[in-house]
Amino acid sequence: MKQKLFNDTTLFLTFAAAILLMPIWLAPLGASYPDLLQKFAIYGIFAIGYNILFGLTGYLSFGHAAFLGVGSYAAVWSFKLFTMNAIPAVLFGVFFAGVLALIIGYLSLRRSGIYFSILTLAFAQMSYNLAYSVLTPITNGETGLQLTLQDPRMIDAMFIEVGEGLPITNLFGIKMSGYSGFYFCAVLLIICFYISLRIFRSPFGLMLRGIKSNQNRMNYTGLNTRPYMLAAFVISGMFAGLAGSLLAVTDPLAGAERMQWTASGEVVLMTILGGVGTLIGPILGAGLIKYFENIFSSFNNNILHDFFSFLPDTLENIVVQVTGLFVGGGWHLTLGLLFVIVVVYLPGGIVEGFQRLARLLSRKKQPDKTSSSLKNQSAE
């Protein structure tokens, strides 16, 4: 029992260190520029929150993009009306996403299984269409919500002299682009990870896992599952709202396409790819997908020619032709294949892959099989 506590602390500290040092260890992979790092952190938050619902309760929501979108709109409005400071923007984003999650969750959780998924999808598409058309005064429709010079920015107007051009987002004067922007997101990601860790280890988390395992028995233990499910739904919606508001903090505009079903699908992929119901998996999945989207997609045939230049010319051309299908615009193909491989061979996602690898290695190192397998179990 004592040892487990130690393990959680180490896990958390290792995680925090790995996130804060991302600019260093991601440099060799060509992924250490701030814009991408910010995306890693933001979508990591989105996926952690999604996993609290999907991973713990097994309820598959297809509508989490709605909360992402609302978070962004709320943040941009905070920039327009009050201040360019990131803190109120984030608070508004989380709050409004939470309110929307309460409404959508209350209605959708009347059903379970596929019907729940369809309901969440329907509500998210409804939100998307509203943002696109009816709510144009709030969302600025097709164009998307942007900052303008005419914005009141009431709080800023009281304290700061209005400069030339559009102001930039900041945290009490520190500008929220570049590495400082990344570190703001990174600290929030670490806090979110901590919250998720605590939820996983709490009675609340165990109850949610009970609901996933056997909702019928859960009812016959005397638990009213509805409010617990709703709490999980709202928490995960608030994480999504936080992620949405951070997207606006790093780039202050919000568009309806952020609410589209493809964005909801993306977070499902991230979670499954990394490992549903694991603590780290969703963040790994988010990182991997964003890496593919941003780095892999920019590989072109010139890079491939360089890479394969050691081959004879004709062979080089053929190899480049074939591999060219999988990079650049073809990155979706690679990702799709990867996804299929993971789902078929590693239902526990990348995390399961690492666990198997670790087991394999530790077995090789020490022939004493029983002690090593015991160790692996307690480490999970």
Added chain:
Amino acid sequence: MENLVLHLDNIQKNFAGLRALADVNLHIEKGKTHAIIGPNGAGKSTLLNVCVGRLAPDSGKVIFDGDELTGLKPHEITQKGVARVFQTPEIFQELTLLENTMLPALSKRDGAFSFNPFRTMRSQTDINDEAQDILEDVGLAEQMKQIAGSLSRGDKRRLELAMCLILRPRLLLLDEPTAGMSRHDTNQTIELLNKIKKGGMTKIIIEHDMHVVFSLADKVSVLARGKIIASGLPEDVRGDPVVKEAYLGGAQE
């Protein structure tokens, strides 16, 4: 008669034309073990389903200790002190035995709603100790850290019994609790059920095994084709010619 704790009044239930329960009247005494026997398809499980709110009866009432249970949701009925062991064990296959046993205790404490994400499971020492004691009682303490899905069928039943006992119910409904158990395990279960009898818990037990019925039951009712055809002391019911014809004649070798 204030020593009656559960009343089933004129319960009727039809499934698309099939008459599963035709006007069942049953009154159960407090602290007693009441066995319900009857051939397959007689409606025994359906009767328990009506008691715990899994099925709504077409007509009739279930009254437990002065409260009407008909119309309540399963979790509300459970919170009133009714626990149920199912015919096919309903457990948390993916969780450990200890977690399986702790969950009902947590539900009992926080069932309505208590938002507790910042307490750790490790701090729940009372519930942890209680769960370990109960697992000890049913003889599963050693497998505490195992995943429940890996248990044998008989052990799953015992685990489910532990999950019900930790709720400290006032009424325990057991649907064939020894089906699929070896003779040895069956005797252990009888012993265990006889032990908890002292706590004053009322039990309804559905059973095929006459050995179990006569070891445990204070009273026996016979259900056949949705009707109670006989009720009384075990010896009397055994001798009743109507019962013999409807059921026992075929079942007793």
